Amino acid sequence: MSKLFFNERKTLVSDAIDGLIYSNQHNNLTRLDIDQHIRIVIRKDWDKSKVAIISGGGSGHEPAHAGFVGEGMLTAAVCGDVFASPSVEAVLNAIIHVTGEAGCLLIVKNYTGDRLNFGLAAEKAKKLGLKVDMVIVNDDISIENSKQPRGIAGTVFVHKVAGYYAQQNASLEEVRSKAQRCNENVYSIGVAVTSCHIPGEENDDRIPPNKAELGLGIHGEPGVAEIDIDDCRDVVELMSKKLLAKTNGQKFALLLNNLGGTSPLEMSLLTKDVVESSLAQDMSYLFGPKPFVTAIDMKGFSLSCVVLDKDTQAALLAPVNVESWATGIQVNDATPIKAEKASNSLEFTPSDAPAIHFIVDKVCSTIMGLKTELNHLDSLVGDGDTGSTFSSGASKIQQELNDKNLPLADIQKLLEVIGEQLAISMGGSSGILLSIFFTAAGTHFGKHQDLPEALLNGLEQMKFFGGAKVGDRTMIDALEPALLTLKAEGLPIAILAAKQGAESTAQMLEAKAGRSSYLNSDNLEGVKDPGAVAVEKVFAAFQA
Structure with missing residues (x-):
């Protein structure tokens, strides 16, 4: 029996896209009606005068990617089936529809299907005379010395930087340069206590009680290590040390991402643990906690750090008209106000009658x-x-x-x-x-x-x-x-x-x-x- 709400698996993604468009608070999204296998969400207010920013990939990672379409971030999102790359045809149609003389930048997570399908679509678009370039995000640091680090939640930082500079009328070359610099300075790692449920498939309950997998993939791939979760602070600190080894004493912004199935209560607790961890010494801004890039209903979270320079900071803090972005904040002071405990006892004088x-x-x-x-x-x-x-x-x-x-x-x-x-x-x-x-x-x-x-x-x-x-x-x-x-x-x-x-x-x-x-x-x-x-x-x- 399914653990997910859906009607038919073949219409799940399209139904979800319609739900997003119906409820989008900025009323600036629509989708292209080409055929049932091509699912492209675009800005309604796009005029092709600026560099177009396109991202996408398999569905199941909502709000990525369609939730980041809007002024200041993505121009379009190409949505594949659950955990499956969109087709070359779908990507090519997106490029053609939104790309003007300024050109188009594709932002792709580092998975073989995405690289190949987006890459071939880019080459086909170039043959048509369009200017197209690509940034491949590879922010996952969980696997030491990996030749193909995966793209996970840090991708959202790259979306934001690219979208900002496109909005400023920067050239395709400059937009790509800024996005690539951000990409080279983004580091992410995740942990979860359950994997995810795939629509219509049996659940994999491989993670034992009181254990978590560190560094598991957003498609349900096994983690690189099984760890105890008796104390969340210890888990956060373990992740913090791995991130700090990459940021090397530089100031960064941190994104706290819900992988889909973690309750608001737990995310608030994790926020406290993150803010009070060793990350605090170099953390300038906090984004979240909220879902940015999920794995359907995976009960877990990820941390993404992006090293800040003047240009990246300006891009990240600029306002946008985007459904699922979260404004970065400097961590608030949580010192409580001292107050006297209200007495619940009555004062009286014993008497007789x-x-x-x-x-x-x-x-x-x-x-x-x-x-x-x-x-x-x-x-x-x-x-x-x-x-x-x-x-x-x-x-x-x-x-x-x-x-x-x-x-x-x-x-x-x-x-x-x-x-x-x-x-x-x-x-x-x-x-x-x-x-x-x-x-x-x-x-x-x-x-x-x-x-x-x-x-x-x-x-x-x-x-x-x-x-x-x-x-x-x-x-x-x-x-x-x-x-x-x-x-x-x-x-x-x-x-x-x-x-x-x-x-x-x-x-x-x-x-x-x-x-x-x-x-x-x-x-x-x-x-x-x-x-x-x-x-x-x-x-x-x-x-x-």
């Missing part, structure tokens, strides 16, 4: 006495811990009561302290919901000095944040009617309302909140919600 002491003690004792019953009910409809959870909260409040450490004479503070203690002692969602209930009630009471109204306000906040309401088979089915009746008709009727509310939950065959929401009606029928029972019993404890 016999009537309030009696109520708090009665509520706590009642709940603690219900531990076994509530656990049993919850075992039928949940995970069997409601009694233990409620009892732990009640036990904590009663302990504070016995230690004379509650502001009993200050109702606002008492409600808020109870809320704070329940959040700590109960745990889980029940503790937080009841903490919200008492905290909000305390705030409301402090403003209006109306306890029934304050409790109703706490209920509303608990319903808002918790998402439950009457009829959802929760404690609210007993608590809401009880509190409404308490305010309107007094405690005796509120006791009856709580009982009726709890009993109603036994007839509710669907729970819409909590663990019970995962159960079917056969498990729920005839069983009261344990939270609603707790509310019922607390009110009943004050029966005259």
